[in-house]
Amino acid sequence: MEKPIATHSVSAEIIKKYGITPKKGLGQNFLIEPNIAEKIIKAAGVDKDDCIIEIGPGLGALTQMLAQTGARILAVEIDKSLAGALEEIFKSFENVEIIKGDILKTDVKKLLVDRGLERAKVCANLPYYITTPILMMLLESALPLESITAMVQKEVAQRLAADAGDDEYGSISLAARFYADIALNATVPRNCFVPRPAVDSAIVTLRLRKSQFMPMDEEFMFKCIRAAFGHRRKTLVNCLHERFDTPKEELAKMLESCGFNEMIRGEALDLKGFCLLSDTLNPIVELAGEKSR
Ligand code: SAM
Numbered sequence: 001m002e003k004p005i006a007t008h009s010v011s012a013e014i015i016k017k018y019g020i021t022p023k024k025g026l027g028q029n030f031l032i033e034p035n036i037a038e039k040i041i042k043a044a045g046v047d048k049d050d051c052i053i054e055i056g057p058g059l060g061a062l063t064q065m066l067a068q069t070g071a072r073i074l075a076v077e078i079d080k081s082l083a084g085a086l087e088e089i090f091k092s093f094e095n096v097e098i099i100k101g102d103i104l105k106t107d108v109k110k111l112l113v114d115r116g117l118e119r120a121k122v123c124a125n126l127p128y129y130i131t132t133p134i135l136m137m138l139l140e141s142a143l144p145l146e147s148i149t150a151m152v153q154k155e156v157a158q159r160l161a162a163d164a165g166d167d168e169y170g171s172i173s174l175a176a177r178f179y180a181d182i183a184l185n186a187t188v189p190r191n192c193f194v195p196r197p198a199v200d201s202a203i204v205t206l207r208l209r210k211s212q213f214m215p216m217d218e219e220f221m222f223k224c225i226r227a228a229f230g231h232r233r234k235t236l237v238n239c240l241h242e243r244f245d246t247p248k249e250e251l252a253k254m255l256e257s258c259g260f261n262e263m264i265r266g267e268a269l270d271l272k273g274f275c276l277l278s279d280t281l282n283p284i285v286e287l288a289g290e291k292s293r
Contacts, residue, residue, distance in 0.1 A: 006036070020081060028058060039186050040203055055134060076101055077101075126150045228266025246281075
Protein backbone atom coordinates (compact mmCIF):
# COMPACT_ATOMS: atom_id res chain seq x y z
CA MET A 1 0.00 0.00 0.00
CA GLU A 2 1.58 3.25 -1.21
CA LYS A 3 -1.10 5.82 -0.44
CA PRO A 4 -1.38 7.05 3.17
CA ILE A 5 -3.93 4.97 5.08
CA ALA A 6 -4.54 7.94 7.39
CA THR A 7 -6.99 9.53 4.96
CA HIS A 8 -10.75 9.31 4.67
CA SER A 9 -10.70 7.75 1.20
CA VAL A 10 -8.07 5.03 1.82
CA SER A 11 -9.53 4.11 5.20
CA ALA A 12 -12.97 3.81 3.55
CA GLU A 13 -11.43 1.57 0.83
CA ILE A 14 -9.91 -0.75 3.46
CA ILE A 15 -13.13 -0.84 5.47
CA LYS A 16 -15.05 -1.81 2.31
CA LYS A 17 -12.51 -4.30 0.99
CA TYR A 18 -12.28 -6.26 4.25
CA GLY A 19 -15.94 -5.84 5.29
CA ILE A 20 -14.97 -4.09 8.54
CA THR A 21 -17.60 -2.64 10.87
CA PRO A 22 -15.87 -0.39 13.46
CA LYS A 23 -16.49 -1.74 16.95
CA LYS A 24 -17.37 0.97 19.43
CA GLY A 25 -16.75 -1.43 22.31
CA LEU A 26 -13.09 -1.76 21.25
CA GLY A 27 -12.63 2.00 20.94
CA GLN A 28 -12.23 1.84 17.17
CA ASN A 29 -11.96 5.43 15.97
CA PHE A 30 -9.58 5.39 13.04
CA LEU A 31 -7.20 8.26 12.29
CA ILE A 32 -7.79 9.94 8.91
CA GLU A 33 -5.31 12.81 9.16
CA PRO A 34 -1.71 12.01 8.12
CA ASN A 35 -0.30 15.16 9.79
CA ILE A 36 -1.43 13.80 13.15
CA ALA A 37 0.36 10.49 12.61
CA GLU A 38 3.46 12.52 11.71
CA LYS A 39 3.11 14.52 14.93
CA ILE A 40 3.01 11.31 16.99
CA ILE A 41 6.13 10.00 15.23
CA LYS A 42 7.94 13.31 15.69
CA ALA A 43 6.98 13.54 19.37
CA ALA A 44 8.31 9.99 19.91
CA GLY A 45 11.52 10.82 18.00
CA VAL A 46 11.29 7.57 16.02
CA ASP A 47 14.30 6.57 13.94
CA LYS A 48 15.34 3.48 11.99
CA ASP A 49 17.19 1.90 14.92
CA ASP A 50 14.14 1.96 17.17
CA CYS A 51 11.81 -0.85 18.05
CA ILE A 52 8.26 0.43 18.34
CA ILE A 53 5.46 -1.34 20.11
CA GLU A 54 2.25 -0.07 18.60
CA ILE A 55 -0.91 -0.73 20.56
CA GLY A 56 -4.08 -1.09 18.49
CA PRO A 57 -2.91 -0.57 14.89
CA GLY A 58 -6.53 -0.56 13.63
CA LEU A 59 -6.49 -0.03 9.86
CA GLY A 60 -2.75 0.70 9.93
CA ALA A 61 -2.84 4.52 9.68
CA LEU A 62 -0.02 5.05 12.17
CA THR A 63 1.62 1.67 11.51
CA GLN A 64 2.27 2.57 7.90
CA MET A 65 3.98 5.86 8.71
CA LEU A 66 5.95 4.27 11.55
CA ALA A 67 7.08 1.53 9.16
CA GLN A 68 8.28 4.13 6.65
CA THR A 69 10.82 5.40 9.19
CA GLY A 70 12.58 2.02 8.93
CA ALA A 71 12.02 1.23 12.61
CA ARG A 72 11.01 -2.27 13.62
CA ILE A 73 7.30 -2.35 14.43
CA LEU A 74 5.54 -4.84 16.69
CA ALA A 75 1.85 -4.01 16.42
CA VAL A 76 -0.53 -5.63 18.92
CA GLU A 77 -4.18 -5.71 17.81
CA ILE A 78 -7.00 -7.37 19.76
CA ASP A 79 -9.50 -7.50 16.89
CA LYS A 80 -8.83 -10.68 14.87
CA SER A 81 -10.52 -9.40 11.72
CA LEU A 82 -8.44 -6.21 11.75
CA ALA A 83 -5.27 -8.18 12.50
CA GLY A 84 -6.00 -10.43 9.50
CA ALA A 85 -6.46 -7.43 7.20
CA LEU A 86 -3.28 -5.81 8.55
CA GLU A 87 -1.24 -8.96 7.89
CA GLU A 88 -2.25 -8.71 4.25
CA ILE A 89 -1.77 -4.92 4.02
CA PHE A 90 1.74 -5.11 5.53
CA LYS A 91 2.90 -8.41 4.01
CA SER A 92 5.57 -6.69 1.92
CA PHE A 93 6.97 -4.78 4.93
CA GLU A 94 9.81 -6.75 6.51
CA ASN A 95 9.91 -4.47 9.53
CA VAL A 96 6.24 -4.88 10.54
CA GLU A 97 4.94 -7.74 12.66
CA ILE A 98 1.26 -7.97 13.52
CA ILE A 99 0.61 -9.65 16.87
CA LYS A 100 -2.95 -10.78 17.58
CA GLY A 101 -3.86 -10.21 21.20
CA ASP A 102 -4.98 -8.06 24.07
CA ILE A 103 -2.15 -5.75 25.14
CA LEU A 104 -3.22 -6.13 28.78
CA LYS A 105 -2.66 -9.89 28.54
CA THR A 106 0.49 -9.72 26.42
CA ASP A 107 3.86 -10.41 27.99
CA VAL A 108 5.57 -7.37 26.47
CA LYS A 109 8.92 -8.21 28.05
CA LYS A 110 8.88 -11.67 26.48
CA LEU A 111 7.87 -10.15 23.15
CA LEU A 112 11.11 -8.15 23.21
CA VAL A 113 13.37 -10.82 24.72
CA ASP A 114 12.23 -13.47 22.21
CA ARG A 115 13.31 -11.16 19.39
CA GLY A 116 16.61 -10.18 20.97
CA LEU A 117 15.41 -6.61 21.49
CA GLU A 118 16.67 -4.66 24.49
CA ARG A 119 14.55 -1.53 24.47
CA ALA A 120 11.44 -0.17 22.84
CA LYS A 121 9.26 2.88 22.51
CA VAL A 122 5.50 2.69 22.62
CA CYS A 123 3.47 4.61 20.05
CA ALA A 124 -0.29 4.40 19.94
CA ASN A 125 -3.62 5.94 19.27
CA LEU A 126 -5.05 4.30 22.38
CA PRO A 127 -8.57 2.89 22.68
CA TYR A 128 -10.30 5.30 25.07
CA TYR A 129 -12.13 2.68 27.09
CA ILE A 130 -8.90 1.26 28.56
CA THR A 131 -6.42 4.15 28.30
CA THR A 132 -5.68 4.30 32.04
CA PRO A 133 -5.24 0.52 32.58
CA ILE A 134 -2.91 0.36 29.56
CA LEU A 135 -0.81 3.33 30.71
CA MET A 136 -0.63 2.02 34.28
CA MET A 137 0.39 -1.44 33.06
CA LEU A 138 3.14 0.06 30.89
CA LEU A 139 4.40 2.29 33.70
CA GLU A 140 4.24 -0.23 36.52
CA SER A 141 5.61 -3.34 34.80
CA ALA A 142 9.28 -2.26 34.81
CA LEU A 143 9.46 -2.84 31.06
CA PRO A 144 12.55 -1.68 29.16
CA LEU A 145 10.66 1.25 27.62
CA GLU A 146 12.24 4.57 26.70
CA SER A 147 9.00 6.42 26.18
CA ILE A 148 5.28 6.16 25.58
CA THR A 149 3.79 8.51 23.01
CA ALA A 150 0.06 8.17 22.86
CA MET A 151 -3.05 9.81 21.59
CA VAL A 152 -5.51 9.88 24.45
CA GLN A 153 -8.72 11.67 25.30
CA LYS A 154 -7.88 15.35 25.88
CA GLU A 155 -9.12 15.26 29.47
CA VAL A 156 -6.87 12.27 30.24
CA ALA A 157 -3.87 14.11 28.79
CA GLN A 158 -4.70 17.09 31.00
CA ARG A 159 -4.94 14.82 34.05
CA LEU A 160 -1.58 13.21 33.22
CA ALA A 161 0.14 16.57 32.90
CA ALA A 162 -1.61 18.31 35.84
CA ASP A 163 0.37 19.77 38.73
CA ALA A 164 -0.58 19.93 42.42
CA GLY A 165 -3.39 22.44 42.85
CA ASP A 166 -4.74 22.10 39.28
CA ASP A 167 -8.39 21.04 38.92
CA GLU A 168 -7.37 17.98 36.87
CA TYR A 169 -4.74 16.85 39.40
CA GLY A 170 -5.28 13.31 40.71
CA SER A 171 -3.68 9.96 41.41
CA ILE A 172 -2.88 9.37 37.72
CA SER A 173 -0.95 12.70 37.60
CA LEU A 174 1.20 11.49 40.49
CA ALA A 175 1.67 8.00 39.04
CA ALA A 176 2.74 9.49 35.70
CA ARG A 177 5.16 11.84 37.44
CA PHE A 178 6.63 9.07 39.55
CA TYR A 179 7.63 7.07 36.47
CA ALA A 180 8.13 9.67 33.76
CA ASP A 181 8.57 13.22 32.51
CA ILE A 182 5.41 14.27 30.73
CA ALA A 183 4.96 16.49 27.68
CA LEU A 184 1.67 17.54 26.11
CA ASN A 185 2.40 17.75 22.39
CA ALA A 186 -0.77 18.73 20.55
CA THR A 187 -4.52 18.66 20.77
CA VAL A 188 -6.37 16.76 18.07
CA PRO A 189 -9.95 17.61 17.12
CA ARG A 190 -12.55 14.82 16.92
CA ASN A 191 -13.04 15.29 13.17
CA CYS A 192 -9.63 13.66 12.57
CA PHE A 193 -11.22 10.21 13.12
CA VAL A 194 -13.83 7.91 11.63
CA PRO A 195 -16.20 7.15 13.21
CA ARG A 196 -16.04 10.55 14.86
CA PRO A 197 -15.71 10.22 18.67
CA ALA A 198 -17.65 12.40 21.11
CA VAL A 199 -14.47 13.93 22.55
CA ASP A 200 -11.28 15.65 21.40
CA SER A 201 -7.87 14.06 21.84
CA ALA A 202 -4.32 15.04 22.64
CA ILE A 203 -0.88 13.60 22.03
CA VAL A 204 1.12 13.06 25.16
CA THR A 205 4.67 11.76 25.67
CA LEU A 206 5.88 10.07 28.83
CA ARG A 207 9.67 9.68 28.96
CA LEU A 208 10.43 6.99 31.48
CA ARG A 209 13.14 7.57 34.10
CA LYS A 210 13.89 6.82 37.71
CA SER A 211 11.95 8.97 40.14
CA GLN A 212 13.79 11.78 41.88
CA PHE A 213 11.69 11.02 44.96
CA MET A 214 11.70 7.44 46.24
CA PRO A 215 9.55 6.46 49.22
CA MET A 216 10.69 3.59 51.43
CA ASP A 217 7.60 1.63 50.44
CA GLU A 218 6.29 2.46 46.95
CA GLU A 219 3.14 0.38 47.31
CA PHE A 220 2.23 2.14 50.54
CA MET A 221 2.78 5.57 48.98
CA PHE A 222 0.33 4.71 46.19
CA LYS A 223 -2.18 3.51 48.82
CA CYS A 224 -1.86 6.93 50.48
CA ILE A 225 -2.29 8.69 47.12
CA ARG A 226 -5.39 6.69 46.21
CA ALA A 227 -6.83 7.31 49.68
CA ALA A 228 -6.12 11.04 49.41
CA PHE A 229 -8.00 11.35 46.12
CA GLY A 230 -10.80 8.93 47.07
CA HIS A 231 -12.89 11.82 48.45
CA ARG A 232 -11.75 15.08 46.91
CA ARG A 233 -13.76 17.28 49.24
CA LYS A 234 -12.39 15.73 52.42
CA THR A 235 -9.24 16.80 54.20
CA LEU A 236 -6.23 14.50 54.09
CA VAL A 237 -6.73 13.70 57.78
CA ASN A 238 -10.26 12.43 57.09
CA CYS A 239 -9.24 10.47 53.97
CA LEU A 240 -6.32 8.78 55.76
CA HIS A 241 -8.43 8.12 58.86
CA GLU A 242 -11.01 6.31 56.73
CA ARG A 243 -8.42 4.30 54.84
CA PHE A 244 -6.04 3.32 57.64
CA ASP A 245 -8.27 3.57 60.70
CA THR A 246 -5.66 5.71 62.48
CA PRO A 247 -6.88 8.29 65.07
CA LYS A 248 -7.38 11.75 63.56
CA GLU A 249 -5.31 13.47 66.27
CA GLU A 250 -2.36 11.23 65.46
CA LEU A 251 -2.75 11.97 61.74
CA ALA A 252 -2.94 15.71 62.38
CA LYS A 253 0.29 15.49 64.42
CA MET A 254 1.94 13.43 61.71
CA LEU A 255 1.03 16.06 59.08
CA GLU A 256 2.33 18.82 61.29
CA SER A 257 5.64 16.98 61.71
CA CYS A 258 5.90 16.91 57.90
CA GLY A 259 5.33 20.67 57.80
CA PHE A 260 1.74 20.43 56.45
CA ASN A 261 -1.33 22.13 57.83
CA GLU A 262 -3.77 19.66 59.42
CA MET A 263 -6.58 20.97 57.17
CA ILE A 264 -4.61 20.27 53.96
CA ARG A 265 -6.26 18.29 51.13
CA GLY A 266 -4.56 15.68 48.99
CA GLU A 267 -4.65 17.84 45.86
CA ALA A 268 -2.23 20.32 47.47
CA LEU A 269 0.57 17.75 47.81
CA ASP A 270 3.13 17.06 45.09
CA LEU A 271 5.11 13.83 44.67
CA LYS A 272 7.79 14.96 47.11
CA GLY A 273 5.04 15.69 49.66
CA PHE A 274 3.46 12.25 49.22
CA CYS A 275 6.88 10.60 49.61
CA LEU A 276 7.41 12.38 52.90
CA LEU A 277 3.87 11.65 54.04
CA SER A 278 4.19 7.97 53.13
CA ASP A 279 7.51 7.53 54.94
CA THR A 280 6.17 9.27 58.06
CA LEU A 281 2.81 7.50 58.12
CA ASN A 282 4.07 4.02 57.28
CA PRO A 283 5.57 3.22 60.74
CA ILE A 284 2.43 4.57 62.46
CA VAL A 285 0.15 2.35 60.39
CA GLU A 286 2.52 -0.60 60.82
CA LEU A 287 2.38 -0.15 64.60
CA ALA A 288 -1.41 -0.16 64.45
CA GLY A 289 -1.27 -3.59 62.83
CA GLU A 290 -1.20 -5.21 59.43
CA LYS A 291 -5.03 -5.26 59.29
CA SER A 292 -5.28 -1.54 58.70
CA ARG A 293 -2.89 -1.64 55.73
N1 SAM B 1 -4.08 2.99 15.42
C1 SAM B 1 -5.32 3.09 14.69
C2 SAM B 1 -5.51 4.51 14.18
O1 SAM B 1 -4.79 5.38 14.70
O2 SAM B 1 -6.36 4.72 13.33
C3 SAM B 1 -6.52 2.63 15.50
C4 SAM B 1 -6.73 3.34 16.81
S1 SAM B 1 -8.23 2.93 17.61
C5 SAM B 1 -8.47 4.38 18.59
C6 SAM B 1 -7.78 1.77 18.87
C7 SAM B 1 -7.37 0.39 18.37
O3 SAM B 1 -7.02 -0.39 19.51
C8 SAM B 1 -8.43 -0.40 17.64
O4 SAM B 1 -7.87 -0.95 16.48
C9 SAM B 1 -8.84 -1.50 18.61
O5 SAM B 1 -9.31 -2.68 18.00
C10 SAM B 1 -7.54 -1.70 19.36
N2 SAM B 1 -7.70 -2.27 20.71
C11 SAM B 1 -8.72 -2.09 21.58
N3 SAM B 1 -8.48 -2.73 22.75
C12 SAM B 1 -7.26 -3.33 22.61
C13 SAM B 1 -6.48 -4.17 23.46
N4 SAM B 1 -6.87 -4.48 24.70
N5 SAM B 1 -5.29 -4.63 22.99
C14 SAM B 1 -4.87 -4.31 21.74
N6 SAM B 1 -5.58 -3.55 20.89
C15 SAM B 1 -6.76 -3.04 21.31
